[in-house]
Amino acid sequence: xxxxxxxxxxxxxxxxxxxxxxxxxxxxxxxxxxxxxxxxxxxxxxxxxxxxxxxxxxxxxxxxxxxxxxxxxxxxxxxxxxxxxxxxxxxxxxxxxxxxxxxxxxxxxxxxxxxxxxxxxxxxxxxxxxxxxxxxxxxxxxxxxxxxxxxxxxxxxxxxxxxxxxxxxxxxxxxxxxxxxxxxxxxxxxxxxxxxxxxxxxxxxxxxxxxxxxxxxxxxxxxxxxxxxxxxxxxxxxxxxxxxxxxxxxxxxxxxxxxxxxxxxxxxxxxxxxxxxxxxxxxxxxxxxxxxxxxxxxxxxxxxxxxxxxxxxxxxxxxxxxxxxxxxxxxxxxxxxxxxxxxxxxxxxxxxxxxxxxxxxxxxxxxxxxxxxxxxxxxxxxxxxxxxxxxxxxxxxxxxxxxxxxxxxxxxxxxxxxxxx
Amino acid sequence: xxxxxxxxxxxxxxxxxxxxxxxxxxxxxxxxxxxxxxxxxxxxxxxxxxxxxxxxxxxxxxxxxxxxxxxxxxxxxxxxxxxxxxxxxxxxxxxxxxxxxxxxxxxxxxxxxxxxxxxxxxxxxxxxxxxxxxxxxxxxxxxxxxxxxxxxxxxxxxxxxxxxxxxxxxxxxxxxxxxxxxxxxxxxxxxxxxxxxxxxxxxxxxxxxxxxxxxxxxxxxxxxxxxxxxxxxxxxxxxxxxxxxxxxxxxxxxxxxxxxxxxxxxxxxxxxxxxxxxxxxxxxxxxxxxxxxxxxxxxxxxxxxxxxxxxxxxxxxxxxxxxxxxxxxx
Numbered sequence: 001x002x003x004x005x006x007x008x009x010x011x012x013x014x015x016x017x018x019x020x021x022x023x024x025x026x027x028x029x030x031x032x033x034x035x036x037x038x039x040x041x042x043x044x045x046x047x048x049x050x051x052x053x054x055x056x057x058x059x060x061x062x063x064x065x066x067x068x069x070x071x072x073x074x075x076x077x078x079x080x081x082x083x084x085x086x087x088x089x090x091x092x093x094x095x096x097x098x099x100x101x102x103x104x105x106x107x108x109x110x111x112x113x114x115x116x117x118x119x120x121x122x123x124x125x126x127x128x129x130x131x132x133x134x135x136x137x138x139x140x141x142x143x144x145x146x147x148x149x150x151x152x153x154x155x156x157x158x159x160x161x162x163x164x165x166x167x168x169x170x171x172x173x174x175x176x177x178x179x180x181x182x183x184x185x186x187x188x189x190x191x192x193x194x195x196x197x198x199x200x201x202x203x204x205x206x207x208x209x210x211x212x213x214x215x216x217x218x219x220x221x222x223x224x225x226x227x228x229x230x231x232x233x234x235x236x237x238x239x240x241x242x243x244x245x246x247x248x249x250x251x252x253x254x255x256x257x258x259x260x261x262x263x264x265x266x267x268x269x270x271x272x273x274x275x276x277x278x279x280x281x282x283x284x285x286x287x288x289x290x291x292x293x294x295x296x297x298x299x300x301x302x303x304x305x306x307x308x309x310x311x312x313x314x315x316x317x318x319x320x321x322x323x324x325x326x327x328x329x330x331x332x333x334x335x336x337x338x339x340x341x342x343x344x345x346x347x348x349x350x351x352x353x354x355x356x357x358x359x360x361x362x363x364x365x366x367x368x369x370x371x372x373x374x375x376x377x378x379x380x381x382x383x384x385x386x387x388x389x390x391x392x393x394x395x396x397x398x399x400x401x402x403x404x405x406x407x408x409x410x411x412x413x414x415x416x417x418x419x420x421x
Numbered sequence: 422x423x424x425x426x427x428x429x430x431x432x433x434x435x436x437x438x439x440x441x442x443x444x445x446x447x448x449x450x451x452x453x454x455x456x457x458x459x460x461x462x463x464x465x466x467x468x469x470x471x472x473x474x475x476x477x478x479x480x481x482x483x484x485x486x487x488x489x490x491x492x493x494x495x496x497x498x499x500x501x502x503x504x505x506x507x508x509x510x511x512x513x514x515x516x517x518x519x520x521x522x523x524x525x526x527x528x529x530x531x532x533x534x535x536x537x538x539x540x541x542x543x544x545x546x547x548x549x550x551x552x553x554x555x556x557x558x559x560x561x562x563x564x565x566x567x568x569x570x571x572x573x574x575x576x577x578x579x580x581x582x583x584x585x586x587x588x589x590x591x592x593x594x595x596x597x598x599x600x601x602x603x604x605x606x607x608x609x610x611x612x613x614x615x616x617x618x619x620x621x622x623x624x625x626x627x628x629x630x631x632x633x634x635x636x637x638x639x640x641x642x643x644x645x646x647x648x649x650x651x652x653x654x655x656x657x658x659x660x661x662x663x664x665x666x667x668x669x670x671x672x673x674x675x676x677x678x679x680x681x682x683x684x685x686x687x688x689x690x691x692x693x694x695x696x697x698x699x700x701x702x703x704x705x706x707x708x709x710x711x712x713x714x715x716x717x718x719x720x721x722x723x724x725x726x727x728x729x730x731x732x733x734x735x736x737x738x739x740x741x742x743x744x745x746x747x748x749x750x751x
Contacts, residue, residue, distance in 0.1 A: 014749070027631055027632050027633040028631035028633050028634050028637075029633050031631065086560075086748065087456065088456070089562065089563055090454075090456060090563035091559070091560060091561070091562065091563055091748045092745075092748040092749055093456075093458055093459055093745045093746075094456065094457070094458050095458055096458060097457075097458075098455065098456070098457050099454075099455065099456035099457075100453060100454070100455055100456075101453065101454040101455075101456070102451045102452075102453050103451040103452065104451075104452065105454060107562060107563070109561045109562070110561045113557070113558055113561045113562050114557070114558045114562075116483060116487060118486075118487050118490050118491055119483065119486060119487065119490075123483075123486065126479065127479055127483055130475055130476050130479040131476065131479075131558060131562055131564070132562065133564075135475060136475055159490075182451060
């Protein structure tokens with residue numbers, strides 16, 4: 001039997017041009033000024049056309065998936081999971097390599113792709129279904145099932161812009177769940193909706209997985225991966241570092257995450273940027289500068305990051321991103337957001353960010369560090385998951401009891417009032 | 422690494438083959454998709470476009486529906502735009518400047534030219550902005566990207582058909598009898614459609630590659646309108662340039678002959694070949710002749726169709742060339 005998916009020697013390269021600040025595209029104005037200015041610039045600096053840096057998002061990926069297998073892909077943010085899915089779904093081209101897909105491919109990189117707010121629920125079922133690759137007949141046949149699964153029967157002829165976000169997601173997932181290709185590629189779609197609907201989705205996913213279809217599933221939700229997938233690929237820095245059964249992969253991945261965070265920042269190699277300045281260590285301490293093992297809810301903390309520069313950095317800018325342990329970004333602390341100007345740096349130093357009151361509920365979190373020089377023209381250093389830290393319970397509300405089942409990331413102090421007639 | 426994978430798979434395959442022979446038989450018929458790096462110029466995959474024809478209709482239907490839902494006047498917009506232009510031209514050119522419209526009343530004459538032009542200009546402006554506007558879909562799902570600008574042209578066809586009813590009403594009002602040549606209308610619409618798809622795909626691709634290109638589109642459409650004399654004037658080259666000569670005579674008499682003459686000569690000589698190459702002039706002239714009845718300029722239509730065919734190919738090939746980078750740069 002031939003594999004449903006065969007990936008050989010797959011790589012994807014991005015060219016990062018530091019002069020293009022808004023993303024990949026250029027403007028006509030820039031191109032014209034560039035062409036006009038470049039002879040002068042080349043005379044002055046001798047620089048070649050465009051300062052571009054190569055970045056390999058994927059390198060030498062090889063794997064095979066047999067028909068009917070359900071495969072999970074896990075890895076940190078930036079490991080290359082999404083790029084791999086985008087190539088498998090033919091959204092972007094690989095730089096080298098070859099993929100053979102046997103059967104119709106359906107990809108769900110997002111629920112509700114192409115939903116139009118002005119159109120009604122009924123119209124959006126047809127629109128979204130067609131975009132996902134269903135024929136009109138197929139949609140007509142499954143229409144009632146889709147509507148029933150979504151639970152929005154009453155609002156079928158209401159424009160989707162009047163839907164609550166929950167309703168929209170339910171309708172979108174209902175359409176997607178009735179897609180029946182031989183190969184299904186799914187990215188993170190379960191991270192939506194209320195917990196009851198998530199359960200329903202997981203149930204549906206399980207049904208899909210058992211129906212003999214080949215499924216590739218990417219998620220930060222390790223428990224979902226565990227319950228759905230028989231085999232996993234662990235990715236890191238654009239490579240597959242482990243291809244094994246789910247249990248071994250999750251064990252390996254969790255262990256590696258913790259090892260990474262305990263390793264000295266100086267020795268980390270999974271970083272981006274020019275390296276003219278590098279973070280060397282990070283720690284969390286209390287307002288007196290004593291290092292903390294765990295952070296109580298609502299505590300005042302200082303996050304200290306030390307760095308070393310090999311040249312003078314003018315007007316440095318720092319950012320710290322706090323994410324959940326699975327990598328979902330929660331909030332960022334950024335000097336440029338607050339117009340903070342720091343002095344120029346040379347040699348070694350430490351930057352400190354003080355938080356008056358940590359608004360996080362008990363859980364494990366991680367910090368991503370980032371340093372730019374003036375005007376964000378150059379990324380100097382960027383480390384994902386520079387450290388993990390734990391927030392523990394403290395009686396922030398002064399109630400003497402522990403709030404139960406906080407299914408959220410933040411707590412916000414609030415005042416309650418009620419009027420009765 | 423590759424070898425080790427291939428060594429293990431046959432064993433697995435044998436095991437599964439024994440258990441489910443019918444599954445294996447079904448698998449033989451499955452379509453195989455191969456994904457490889459694409460470089461340079463790409464052919465048009467007509468078979469794939471045909472497979473995705475339903476999506477093309479859905480996108481067209483969405484564009485039409487959304488446009489008419491969002492506005493109070495709905496479908497009336499398709500009529501109002503050329504109608505207002507007709508009023509403006511009738512008042513300023515027909516009445517005040519006294520431009521000759523031959524044997525037809527000026528409003529009908531000008532509306533019959535504005536109708537195909539409005540279709541063309543709406544189609545190319547919408548198609549030009551369509552791909553950038555669809556970035557959310559492009560980065561999330563695969564389908565032949567050409568469908569997006571094509572659907573914009575499709576939506577403009579619907580507008581055209583609605584606006585055509587106004588022309589029928591005008592003809593009835595002025596008592597103009599339709600002739601058999603009206604049957605050529607689908608062919609002309611087809612030629613216009615190809616012209617719009619050709620230009621539309623070029624604009625769409627340029628718009629993705631250069632994000633500030635969108636500012637040039639309205640501009641371009643306007644210049645093109647003035648460079649298409651058949652919209653508002655009679656298409657008669659001798660007549661068209663005669664006006665210039667009269668002015669020159671006037672200029673000579675008033676004394677500043679040298680300056681005036683040399684200027685017009687240069688402008689006229691440099692613009693003439695461009696105007697001749699503009700296929701819209703001939704197509705619109707033919708359209709008007711077919712609708713209102715009159716001698717059909719077949720030779721000119723032939724030339725224009727050849728140019729449009731070329732533009733269409735250039736547009737589609739350029740689009741296909743840029744296409745593989747869309748998701749990365751959009």
